[in-house]
Amino acid sequence: MIEVRNLTKHYGDKHAVNDISFTVEDGEILGFLGPNGAGKSTTMNMLTGYISSTSGQALINGVDILENPIKAKSYIGYLPELPPLYLDMTVKGYLNYIYDLKKCKLPRKAHLNEVMTLCKVSDVSDRIMKNLSKGYKQRVGLAQALIGNPPVLILDEPTVGLDPKQILEIRTLIKKLGRNHTVILSSHILSEIQAVCDRIIIINHGQIAAHDTTDNLSKNVSTDHRVVARIAGPREEIVKALRNIPGIIYCRADMEREEGVYEYELEAKAGQDIRYDLFEILRENNWPLLSLKSAEMTLEDVFLKITMGEGLVIENPEDKADAAEASKEADEQAAEKEEEA
Amino acid sequence: MGAIYRREIGAFFTSSIAYIFLAVFWIFSGYFFFSSSLVAATTDMSGMFQSLFLICVILIPVLTMRLFSEEKKQKTEQGLLTAPVSLGEIVFGKYFAAVTLYAIGLCMTFVYALILSSYGVVEWGIVFSNFLALLLVGMAFIAIGVFVSALTENQIAAFILTFVILMALYLIDAAAGYVSNELIANILKAFSFFSKYYEITCGLFNVSTVVFYLSGAFIFNYLTIRVFERRRWS
Numbered sequence: 001m002i003e004v005r006n007l008t009k010h011y012g013d014k015h016a017v018n019d020i021s022f023t024v025e026d027g028e029i030l031g032f033l034g035p036n037g038a039g040k041s042t043t044m045n046m047l048t049g050y051i052s053s054t055s056g057q058a059l060i061n062g063v064d065i066l067e068n069p070i071k072a073k074s075y076i077g078y079l080p081e082l083p084p085l086y087l088d089m090t091v092k093g094y095l096n097y098i099y100d101l102k103k104c105k106l107p108r109k110a111h112l113n114e115v116m117t118l119c120k121v122s123d124v125s126d127r128i129m130k131n132l133s134k135g136y137k138q139r140v141g142l143a144q145a146l147i148g149n150p151p152v153l154i155l156d157e158p159t160v161g162l163d164p165k166q167i168l169e170i171r172t173l174i175k176k177l178g179r180n181h182t183v184i185l186s187s188h189i190l191s192e193i194q195a196v197c198d199r200i201i202i203i204n205h206g207q208i209a210a211h212d213t214t215d216n217l218s219k220n221v222s223t224d225h226r227v228v229a230r231i232a233g234p235r236e237e238i239v240k241a242l243r244n245i246p247g248i249i250y251c252r253a254d255m256e257r258e259e260g261v262y263e264y265e266l267e268a269k270a271g272q273d274i275r276y277d278l279f280e281i282l283r284e285n286n287w288p289l290l291s292l293k294s295a296e297m298t299l300e301d302v303f304l305k306i307t308m309g310e311g312l313v314i315e316n317p318e319d320k321a322d323a324a325e326a327s328k329e330a331d332e333q334a335a336e337k338e339e340e341a
Numbered sequence: 342m343g344a345i346y347r348r349e350i351g352a353f354f355t356s357s358i359a360y361i362f363l364a365v366f367w368i369f370s371g372y373f374f375f376s377s378s379l380v381a382a383t384t385d386m387s388g389m390f391q392s393l394f395l396i397c398v399i400l401i402p403v404l405t406m407r408l409f410s411e412e413k414k415q416k417t418e419q420g421l422l423t424a425p426v427s428l429g430e431i432v433f434g435k436y437f438a439a440v441t442l443y444a445i446g447l448c449m450t451f452v453y454a455l456i457l458s459s460y461g462v463v464e465w466g467i468v469f470s471n472f473l474a475l476l477l478v479g480m481a482f483i484a485i486g487v488f489v490s491a492l493t494e495n496q497i498a499a500f501i502l503t504f505v506i507l508m509a510l511y512l513i514d515a516a517a518g519y520v521s522n523e524l525i526a527n528i529l530k531a532f533s534f535f536s537k538y539y540e541i542t543c544g545l546f547n548v549s550t551v552v553f554y555l556s557g558a559f560i561f562n563y564l565t566i567r568v569f570e571r572r573r574w575s
Contacts, residue, residue: 048423052574074425084420086348088355100344101424144420 083141405486
């Protein structure tokens with residue numbers, strides 16, 4: 001179990017990590033997500049005792065990493081951003097060294113073989129690491145983290161440099177390890193986090209920008225009231241007409257896809273299905289609808305939205321004003337209709 | 342500490358450093374042995390031991406230059422500092438690996454003594470005290486080299502800086518001779534590594550000298566540990 005309380009790291013005036021708090025339970029996989037330089041590695045370096053925190057606390061299985069570093073470190077298997085490999089050693093020699101370094105008590109030969117099989121490095125065990133490919137080096141890095149079977153695993157971008165098949169294998173392995181380990185995993189590949197992690201922390205500018213379960217994060221952003229339609233016809237008129245759909249809060253013409261054909265992004269109030277209204281308007285005006293798809297937000301969009309600090313839906317202030325106007329108009333129309341009724 | 346010590350010994354021999362160090366050390370010690378003992382037809386080895394001091398000033402930076410600088414450069418330092426070992430274990434593991442290799446080099450002096458013993462009577466007590474003195478000087482020098490190596494990630498910079506420091510310690514006696522202020526001259530003399538060593542090669546074995554070299558070794562190993570502590574807290 002990992003408990004982080006108000007962890008902060010300053011480098012002079014620069015706040016690398018600012019007041020981060022979270023806990024990871026046993027048997028849970030936490031995903032750390034953020035753009036480069038967001039503070040992911042700094043946080044991980046503080047959790048593993050490589051650097052100290054300016055303030056705040058990190059407890060590994062209840063042991064403070066700064067108060068009792070040796071005990072806390074013995075609970076952790078750490079794969080840093082760059083695997084700490086001595087390139088002049090063989091894989092086996094290196095893992096033997098790590099076994100000694102961690103003062104491991106498990107039966108040496110059986111344990112090393114188990115770890116090497118798990119990380120699929122057995123076939124290169126006698127090779128000098130200098131001559132290994134990036135993928136193999138990464139897997140040896142993972143193997144050294146697993147030696148001693150530590151209850152907490154902290155993996156900084158574990159799938160970097162692997163080919164797609166290896167990535168799948170490593171993800172499956174991490175998922176399997178997650179059942180009886182506490183795992184923190186960092187990545188900037190969203191699909192990876194989505195596939196492996198139970199919970200996600202999105203970190204940006206050294207702060208937690210979002211913290212939720214993977215399911216919730218995706219649910220919050222998947223919206224069935226947003227559609228992208230490809231319509232043939234005059235652009236301005238179509239936009240004008242679409243903005244008259246009751247309940248619509250946003251409409252924007254995208255780029256010209258075919259000659260005279262534009263793509264339009266539409267968003268209605270939550271829970272409203274605008275496809276019927278859309279079809280009515282297009283039928284009335286004889287504008288052929290060439291394609292219609294729902295514009296679900298992916299985790300990628302959420303990530304961008306959160307880390308860029310701006311809305312994805314409304315991309316410039318002008319559009320925003322338009323949208324507000326449109327919704328105001330729509331409301332007025334609705335009121336008029338009510339009056340008429 | 343054992344794991345780090347064994348790895349460093351292994352690394353000395355997989356890189357060419359161990360071979361270069363031993364070969365160069367043995368070539369020069371062999372030359373000094375030949376010129377000051379064999380040619381002079383004497384079993385007195387003090388001439389050779391006095392000359393070896395300068396060889397140590399040149400060769401010890403070779404032993405220590407990569408110990409920490411390479412870890413930093415290859416980013417393996419991160420694995421070391423997040424392993425469940427204390428900074429003391431890390432520093433002393435590396436330190437004693439270098440001391441071991443150095444001692445292996447020094448053992449050649451016993452071979453020379455053996456050669457001499459077939460021609461005449463060798464004073465083994467003096468040979469042993471000379472060996473011990475050179476070992477102690479080396480232990481202090483290696484601690485300085487390890488400390489400098491922890492300051493930089495460039496092996497060459499570590500080599501040059503260590504060499505300059507050791508050379509300055511060697512020349513400190515000469516410098517003391519040019520200082521007219523008696524107090525400063527005495528202070529400089531107190532820090533002289535060579536004059537104390539020279540006394541032992543002449544047969545004056547002094548406990549305070551042993552304490553001087555050992556405390557030098559201890560202070561610089563302690564400073565190395567502080568370097569890592571400071572870096573972690575900065």
